[in-house]
Amino acid sequence: MAMEMRLPVARKPLSESVGRDTKKHLVVPGDTITTDTGFMRGHGTYMGEEKLIASVAGSVERVNKLICVKALKTRYNGEVGDIVVGRITERRRSAEDELAMRGFLQEVDLISAEVQAVFSDGAVSLHTRSLKYGKLGQGVLVQVSPSLVKRQKTHFHDLPCGASVILGNNGFIWIYPTPEHKEEDAGGFTANLEPVSLADREVISRLRNCIVLLVTQRVMLYDTSILYCYEASLPHQIKDLLKPEIMEEVVMETRQRLLEQEG
Amino acid sequence: MASVSLSEAEKVYIVHGVQEDLRVDGRGCEDYRCVEVETDVVSNTSGSARVKLGHTDILVGVKAEMGTPKLEKPNEGYLEFFVDCSANATPEFEGRGGDDLGTEIANTLYRIFNNKSSVDLKSLCISPREHCWILYVDVLLLECDGNLFDTICIAVKAALFNTRIPRVRVLEDEEGSKDIELSDDPYDCIRLSVENVPCIVTLCKIGYRHVVDATLQEEACSLASLLVSVTSTGVVTCMRKTGKRVGKVLHASLQSVLHKEESLGPKRQKVGFLG
8 A cells, every 4th residue: 555645846957967068959939940041941940031930849950951840749740651559439331341340440449550641631541451560459558749759660679578569650659468479360350358467567567657757758769768768667666667756767877878878 | 537448458458457456557456646735836815736646637726705604504604616627637628528527526525525524614604694704615627637536635635724714803893883804914814724624535446356546547447436535533424436336226126126016915925934
């Protein structure tokens, strides 16, 4: 039986704890980025009155002659080839659909899919034309901001700690127990409802808390950062991981290891 | 109540986890999430408090105003509760969507405080039958992540603790007419004793076990829940059950059997003890 009440503590600014040398150039919509017209404008900018103006709130990134603004917090914008995890909210009700799909996918189910095409109004069309996509079984869903999911070659990771994770580009992260053997014939549409073992559950809960921790401290999510955070969190109890002091400690250690790995 | 939709497999995962005393975020069945409490957050109120339990965020403001006591209780002041489920919390509360939940919570708060000992109402009386203090307690739901009732009650208790009611004196002159004098010093005030103000504990039944402090996902898997409001000494002031209508089914079955027995008339065969 644990009950803890505390007084709120103001958050420390990030630059103090990280010790960055180069300060990021932060802008808000309407800010002038530069008056030099030699640059090409990228995402998040527009040209107005011979100045380059930001259209989103974020940090300015410059690659040679290209200037773009990377937003800190955005709605998900689909790109072809992205992996997404989604929940079915509505479906077409036609006769063939009833016969064919309802046996496999119901409303409220979670699926993993790939973006096939993007329409001009921003809507995306998805496909599950591979055995690795399809209905998701038992596991935990964590919703984060899409801007924190790093773009990588693969978004399906089998972590060595004993669970697997799908990092959806839309910010939906799915943590699930690693399947014992790859089921070739099932094709991913029949869910396994047997109880998951306690050891697997602990790993999944710990991963879930680690991801929430990283998101609160605005660290990019990818397999290495999640793994380092998991290892840094091992000395603590799973339910203690969301306490502010332990959170800071674990994130500092994770950031340290990530910096060492880069450098 | 704000709700999330979960797939079958997700619900099964949560239910099995609860059976093994390991919830999705690593807590046991009897563990609360970390609570943050801060009082005196709103400047133009008599008392205020903000409580955060996980992602559930509640703001309570108390305003003390002078008014006339109720006819049936002329020596006491009283409390008025109002709950606003703002659309900030979840899109379901847009427009009039949050009104039902708001009235349900306000009615529960009235029931909890509807007894002699929770708040010393006699101390709120200025002059019997004429003047008393009325405490308007306004609850604002900023964010909803499960376990609303517990958080709201903690916030109300904290706000009442923080409430400062100005000290007044009743002056009576020769003609008998009374005058109320407010003291000049803004720090001269009386405070309420919140020792007996109860707190709510909500128990949600998931599978074969009960959990305390359920998140939105766990509430979606729970069959029924029991709300108990209890004081610091362990006295229970109110209980409420939501969910499966076992109680109602019991009554309905009993009623139908009694009617059936009556309809058999006086000629029914009595079984008694020797049958």
